[in-house]
Amino acid sequence: MKIAPYLLTVILSVFMSCNQTPPPEPHGPLPSERQLAWHELEFYAFVHFNMNTFTNMEWGMGDEKPESFNPTELDTRQWARVAKEAGMKGIIITAKHHDGFCLWPSAYTEHSVKNSPWKNGQGDVVKELSEACREYGLKFGVYLSPWDRNHADYGKPEYLDYFRNQLRELLTNYGEVFEVWFDGANGGTGWYGGANEERKIDNRTYYEWDTVFEIVRELQPNACIFSDGGPDVRWVGNEEGWARPTNWSLLKRDDFAPGIAENLEHLRAGQEDGTHWLPAEVDVSIRPGWYYHPYEDHKVKSLSHLLDIYYHSVGRNASFLLNFPVDTRGLIHEKDVEAVMKLAETLKADFATDLAAGQAMTASNVRGGSRKYRAENANDGKKETYWATDDEVLKAELTLEWNEPVDFNRVLLQEYIALGQRVKQFSIEAEVDGKWQTIADETTIGYKRILRFPTVTATKVRLNILDSKACPLISNFQVFNAPKVLEEPMIRRDKDGIVSIRQSGEGVGIFYTTDGSDPDTLSLPYVEPFPFLQKGTVRAMATDHFSGKGSPVASADFDIPAFNWKWTGELANERNANAPFDGNPNTALTINKKLPFDFVLDLGENVLVSGFTYLPDQARFNPGVIRHYEFSVSKDGRNFGQPVAGGEFGNIVNSPILQRVTFGPVEGRYVRLRALSDAFGAERAGMAEFTILTD
Numbered sequence: 255m256k257i258a259p260y261l262l263t264v265i266l267s268v269f270m271s272c273n274q275t276p277p278p279e280p281h282g283p284l285p286s287e288r289q290l291a292w293h294e295l296e297f298y299a300f301v302h303f304n305m306n307t308f309t310n311m312e313w314g315m316g317d318e319k320p321e322s323f324n325p326t327e328l329d330t331r332q333w334a335r336v337a338k339e340a341g342m343k344g345i346i347i348t349a350k351h352h353d354g355f356c357l358w359p360s361a362y363t364e365h366s367v368k369n370s371p372w373k374n375g376q377g378d379v380v381k382e383l384s385e386a387c388r389e390y391g392l393k394f395g396v397y398l399s400p401w402d403r404n405h406a407d408y409g410k411p412e413y414l415d416y417f418r419n420q421l422r423e424l425l426t427n428y429g430e431v432f433e434v435w436f437d438g439a440n441g442g443t444g445w446y447g448g449a450n451e452e453r454k455i456d457n458r459t460y461y462e463w464d465t466v467f468e469i470v471r472e473l474q475p476n477a478c479i480f481s482d483g484g485p486d487v488r489w490v491g492n493e494e495g496w497a498r499p500t501n502w503s504l505l506k507r508d509d510f511a512p513g514i515a516e517n518l519e520h521l522r523a524g525q526e527d528g529t530h531w532l533p534a535e536v537d538v539s540i541r542p543g544w545y546y547h548p549y550e551d552h553k554v555k556s557l558s559h560l561l562d563i564y565y566h567s568v569g570r571n572a573s574f575l576l577n578f579p580v581d582t583r584g585l586i587h588e589k590d591v592e593a594v595m596k597l598a599e600t601l602k603a604d605f606a607t608d609l610a611a612g613q614a615m616t617a618s619n620v621r622g623g624s625r626k627y628r629a630e631n632a633n634d635g636k637k638e639t640y641w642a643t644d645d646e647v648l649k650a651e652l653t654l655e656w657n658e659p660v661d662f663n664r665v666l667l668q669e670y671i672a673l674g675q676r677v678k679q680f681s682i683e684a685e686v687d688g689k690w691q692t693i694a695d696e697t698t699i700g701y702k703r704i705l706r707f708p709t710v711t712a713t714k715v716r717l718n719i720l721d722s723k724a725c726p727l728i729s730n731f732q733v734f735n736a737p738k739v740l741e742e743p744m745i746r747r748d749k750d751g752i753v754s755i756r757q758s759g760e761g762v763g764i765f766y767t768t769d770g771s772d773p774d775t776l777s778l779p780y781v782e783p784f785p786f787l788q789k790g791t792v793r794a795m796a797t798d799h800f801s802g803k804g805s806p807v808a809s810a811d812f813d814i815p816a817f818n819w820k821w822t823g824e825l826a827n828e829r830n831a832n833a834p835f836d837g838n839p840n841t842a843l844t845i846n847k848k849l850p851f852d853f854v855l856d857l858g859e860n861v862l863v864s865g866f867t868y869l870p871d872q873a874r875f876n877p878g879v880i881r882h883y884e885f886s887v888s889k890d891g892r893n894f895g896q897p898v899a900g901g902e903f904g905n906i907v908n909s910p911i912l913q914r915v916t917f918g919p920v921e922g923r924y925v926r927l928r929a930l931s932d933a934f935g936a937e938r939a940g941m942a943e944f945t946i947l948t949d
């Protein structure tokens with residue numbers, strides 16, 4: 255058979271170009287093997303469970319008694335099951351927190367589980383958890399607080415031996431560890447073996463961190479070390495659950511150390527000119543506190559809040575470390591389980607179908623014209639293949655095309671980070687009805703970037719790399735159409751009697767009724783806040799126009815509006831005087847005065863009062879929660895006679911939720927809530943919301 259010479263030349267040159275195209279050079283600081291493996295975990299659990307769980311504290315002083323540690327149903331397999339079912343890849347446990355109590359029977363202290371009643375001192379939480387993690391195929395990590403408010407030698411060189419010995423125990427006896435977590439907190443005061451004093455140390459020098467890190471490398475070479483400044487994983491500079499949209503996995507590492515994080519902005523966004531690969535981890539609790547407090551049972555983060563955190567962490571080139579404050583039973587609380595499962599289900603639905611898979615993908619430039627770096631590498635489902643451009647091409651387009659219009663609202667991008675983080679600026683465009691529209695204008699990509707935007711219907715979508723430190727390497731370009739999140743809407747009425755209805759999901763409609771009936775899509779559509787000046791019930795639901803699905807129905811009962819109400823006396827001049835009437839549970843009126851204190855309210859006219867509702871200040875720390883009270887009604891604001899109600903708001907210490915008190919109707923224009931005592935013994939009283947019930 256004769257092959258035409260020109261055909262031969264074509265075949266040869268294709269063959270040559272494949273083999274001759276040099277691979278892209280690495281650019282800038284690169285991730286280590288252990289960091290590369292860590293990036294892929296993305297979502298894993300923190301468990302704060304230790305002495306504080308039993309003392310209802312966030313930071314113990316160090317003088318707590320081991321006898322206090324006594325979980326009744328401790329089950330680390332439940333933790334592992336929840337984490338696994340929620341799609342998490344590992345669990346990090348607070349083996350020792352700042353109060354110094356050890357969850358394992360350390361040979362170097364008596365302040366541990368071995369002197370607790372739990373399992374007659376024979377138990378080892380660290381062991382149980384490491385085994386549960388193995389059983390469920392999860393990674394296992396340890397948090398070991400450098401600060402130790404129990405240890406007599408803390409602050410002296412002797413303590414360093416103790417600290418290192420403990421680290422050795424944890425890294426030797428419990429199998430493979432994927433992350434070692436060094437907290438930066440060093441508050442100073444503590445029990446310190448009875449000294450009860452303040453001990454200051456120099457974070458940078460005291461712990462001799464290099465030696466500590468060497469121990470980790472020696473005993474667990476694959477473990478990543480976390481601290482404010484790494485060396486492997488950095489803190490994200492807040493505990494609220496977000497990284498900046500611009501997020502470099504690079505940092506000038508030597509400017510930081512555990513506990514030394516002066517420039518939080520650099521932790522939040524990384525540094526484009528960073529000297530080391532140092533990716534961010536977003537640590538946040540599923541409740542306000544890190545540790546379990548019964549009074550936070552009603553404050554588990556909502557689905558929309560948790561979703562925002564996911565998209566602001568994993569979606570912004572960071573990992574998501576979600577904390578469960580395991581309760582006094584030793585279990586992840588039912589409410590936390592429910593919340594994380596809802597999150598997991600929603601994420602599964604968000605990323606159920608990759609609309610880019612198998613579709614035509616083209617690029618404005620392909621490195622050396624080589625198949626090895628072709629556009630389709632970005633949607634072939636393989637993480638080790640990537641689209642690359644020629645070295646000098648720092649601006650380029652990658653276009654995905656469908657045969658017919660497709661609805662989508664998420665784009666997921668990944669750089670091939672093994673050769674460095676490169677992209678500095680990019681946009682996403684969609685071709686809608688034959689016209690290109692910009693749907694996102696962004697900066698960095700990194701290991702993973704996920705963009706959320708209102709649903710577009712398009713035949714093409716394009717990634718426009720606008721600037722890159724070196725030729726861009728894109729290993730993944732996916733497109734999804736996430737279902738709408740249909741949470742129950744939030745209904746509020748302000749002091750003027752104006753009702754507003756809010757819903758977290760974008761692109762959904764809200765319908766409502768004001769006669770107590772169930773709303774449906776034929777009910778009134780909610781467009782803007784409206785006056786509702788009478789007593790009655792507003793009910794609302796959200797619907798997705800596309801799918802026709804509806805949210806659960808929200809319902810709010812309103813009594814007489816507050817527009818004529820005024821506190822009497824000096825209270826009227828308080829800065830937040832009207833906060834209890836604004837319908838917003840996040841604002842509060844708090845007075846710092848010796849109790850008893852009288853809140854006297856002028857209702858503006860005589861009414862038949864038959865009760866009241868009181869929502870305590872919802873702030874995190876000891877905000878002034880009225881525990882014992884008396885309630886009275888008066889016609890003239892001076893003579894209140896006998897209280898019509900009084901006593902204790904039951905269980906308010908543990909559960910500061912809305913209190914509702916009713917009594918036989920009494921006519922009057924003035925009401926008085928007398929705060930007799932505060933739930934935490936403070937000379938303080940606060941209220942987030944206050945309403946009057948009438949007959």
Ligand code: FUL
Pocket residue numbers: 312313437438439537544
């Ligand atoms: C902080 C600590 O002080 C908190 O108690 C908690 O452990 C959190 C994860 O880190 O710095």
